[in-house]
Amino acid sequence: MSTPEQVAATRPTGGDEAIGSPRPTRGLRSDALRRLRRNPMAVVGFTLILIFVGVAVFAPWIAPYSPKDNSWLSEVRPGAYPGPSAEHWLGIDPLGRDVFSRLVYGARQSLLIGVVSLAVGATVGVGIGLLAGAFGGWVDTVVMRLVDIMLSVPGLLFAIAIAAMLGQSLTSVMIAIAVVNIPIFARLLRGEMLGQRAADYVLAARSLGISRAGIVFRHVLPNSFTPVIVQGTLTLALAIVEAAGLAFLGLSGSDPSAPEWGRMLTDAQVALTSAPQLALYPGLAIVLAALGFTLLGESLREALDPKLRR
Amino acid sequence: MSLLQVRDLKVHFPIRSGTLFTRQHGSVKAVDGVDLDVPAGTTFGLVGESGCGKSTLARAIMRLVEPTAGSITLDGRDLLGLSERRLRPVRRDFQMVFQDPMASLDPRQNVESLLTEPLRAHRIPGGSVEHARRIRTLLEVVGLPATALERYPHEFSGGQRQRIGIARALVLNPKLVVADEPVSALDVSVQAQVINLLKELQETFSLTYLVIAHDLAVVRHISDTVAVMYLGQIIEQAPATALYRAPTHPYTKALMGAVPVPDPAVEASRTRILLRGDLPSPANPPSGCRFHTRCPWRQATRCADERPALRTLAPGHQVACHFAEEIAAGRIPPSTTAVSSAAAAPAAASSAAEPPS
Incomplete structure (x- = not known):
């Protein structure tokens, strides 16, 4: 408590502490980037993603053979599959194809499914969440009950239903994964926005006479978006695993020779006892790709958390 | 205006x-x-x-x-x-x-x-x-x-x-x-x-x-x-100097009495009013004067059943208390358990019981 005498004794202007701190000014984004660079988890994750994306993009140059080329079928004997050699780095699969080439091309498929299903799911989910979070009230209630219904349908069942309706295709898989992700993004953004709407800076913006749209788009939404970005990277990891799962079940398309990590697992099943490495390669690829996005997502979460900022 | x-x-x-x-x-x-x-x-x-x-x-x-x-x-x-x-x-x-x-x-x-x-x-x-x-x-x-x-x-x-x-x-x-x-x-x-x-x-x-x-x-x-x-109402209002010199409402008196004075002599001798109990719930405020449940000057009549209006006592000085003048003039003593010198305060605090409201 300060008495009037004390109050009068101090000079008001000049600032309480000197502002002249030597460090350069920095926004939230550069601050987050700096912390990401210092986090080994982020570096490992980012490296894995870089490798994954690089392999997917440059697959035709990396892969020594076509993924569908089965000209080595004659070398395959039941129960004995040629292992790694100078010509075939990871050996030959039961159908006489080069495993390494299939693995490389499989990255394309995984990346494509992951990115497309994430883009569709996140866009629709964010739109729904924005609607509920911006308006609140009965709009929020109605929209969120619909989202709850979506959430209650098991993803796998939904994927099978979509495949039954649209036929087994890549599109079906992407739609199925996207739809499963919609309620996750919608709920996440809506919850975050509702929390931010109660923040003092929103009250301050209202009292300054800033329009409702201005408050939502310039203040509430940007401040609510961090968890969505984090969820996006984590979702990408899940989408890769889900895509592999759906492909494993044979829901991803009618062409059995298409190079897919999930399908490679299916193909490896027949030789699981004699050549378990055939299942190991695609399994490892799935894990590493998903791990990359998970690590990046987790470190993004830490880097973007304002509470952890120094 | x-x-x-x-x-x-x-x-x-x-x-x-x-x-x-x-x-x-x-x-x-x-x-x-x-x-x-x-x-x-x-x-x-x-x-x-x-x-x-x-x-x-x-x-x-x-x-x-x-x-x-x-x-x-x-x-x-x-x-x-x-x-x-x-x-x-x-x-x-x-x-x-x-x-x-x-x-x-x-x-x-x-x-x-x-x-x-x-x-x-x-x-x-x-x-x-x-x-x-x-x-x-x-x-x-x-x-x-x-x-x-x-x-x-x-x-x-x-x-x-x-x-x-x-x-x-x-x-x-x-x-x-x-x-x-x-x-x-x-x-x-x-x-x-x-x-x-x-x-x-x-x-x-x-x-x-x-x-x-x-x-x-x-x-x-x-x-x-x-x-x-x-509790959601203004109970006293006055020019700043007047209010701090002569607080009139019992609640204001208690508030002012809680401000420590940076002088040991004054601090040892001054009278402090200890309010007992918490702020009543604003969902179910006390009847009559909202302060009557904690007021040391509470009277048997009026306090519990009649809401006091803000009355003008002096120019610019308004109080919402039925007995403001009597309290100011010292005609009504505060209940002894509630008021004590600072030194005796801990004993008073432990012995006094809150009257049921």
Whole structure:
């Protein structure tokens, strides 16, 4: 408590502490980037993603053979599959194809499914969440009950239903994964926005006479978006695993020779006892790709958390 | 003519239950019939303990919380009759300084952006060049260097942040500034600087202040008139000097008695009134005088069953107590268990029992 005498004794202007701190000014984004660079988890994750994306993009140059080329079928004997050699780095699969080439091309498929299903799911989910979070009230209630219904349908069942309706295709898989992700993004953004709407800076913006749209788009939404970005990277990891799962079940398309990590697992099943490495390669690829996005997502979460900022 | 005139303002928050078929079980009467008159160019201080409704009152005046009943008139203009859309252009005339400067500044906006935004929203003429000039001048006035412009809120200290908050409240040239606990989130060493800044700004821009605080010294230093709030009502209002010299309402007496004096001699001899019990629930306030459950001067008649009106005792001095004159004249003794010298206070506190309400 300060008495009037004390109050009068101090000079008001000049600032309480000197502002002249030597460090350069920095926004939230550069601050987050700096912390990401210092986090080994982020570096490992980012490296894995870089490798994954690089392999997917440059697959035709990396892969020594076509993924569908089965000209080595004659070398395959039941129960004995040629292992790694100078010509075939990871050996030959039961159908006489080069495993390494299939693995490389499989990255394309995984990346494509992951990115497309994430883009569709996140866009629709964010739109729904924005609607509920911006308006609140009965709009929020109605929209969120619909989202709850979506959430209650098991993803796998939904994927099978979509495949039954649209036929087994890549599109079906992407739609199925996207739809499963919609309620996750919608709920996440809506919850975050509702929390931010109660923040003092929103009250301050209202009292300054800033329009409702201005408050939502310039203040509430940007401040609510961090968890969505984090969820996006984590979702990408899940989408890769889900895509592999759906492909494993044979829901991803009618062409059995298409190079897919999930399908490679299916193909490896027949030789699981004699050549378990055939299942190991695609399994490892799935894990590493998903791990990359998970690590990046987790470190993004830490880097973007304002509470952890120094 | 008062710049701000509040009449019988009520803010009741409904207590509801059920998800689909909501039922109302009553309401929390956060503000329950408040009258205020703030003349232009003066400072009106509002004090009261936590939960007495002073922040809700401030937010209701700012139209950040919808009042249940009553009227608010600013400069002759009825604020409650306006829809949110129609109110928006009027908002530039009354601005608010918030308690927590960190929470009330968008962490993603740098100072320049957060000071320019209101100018753009109200389409203040002059364009970006004139706006930039205005913001630089304002920063200088609140005591921040121009280099602050491209910095973000988290890069400042608490006091500096509050200066930014004050600058933002002033950027639209308001007539009235409502400051809700403007210094309570700050270090004691910084509080005085911000208070003095507010006083300086009042003279420079001929501002009218409504300052809300629980710190009596802060309010005393800055206010012309002080009102004391208890459970959603104003129970005493007087010119600052008069109120601090001669508090009349028992609650005000208790509040003033709780302020420590930096003098051991005075501290040892002064009389302190210890209030027992907590603030009653504003959802179910006591009948009659709301303070009667904790009042050491409680009388058998009237206190529990008749709500005291704000009566004028002296020019500008209003009290809501049936027995104000008798208490002031010493004709009614306080109940002995409640009043004690400071030395005997712990014993009194342990032996006294709260009379059932």
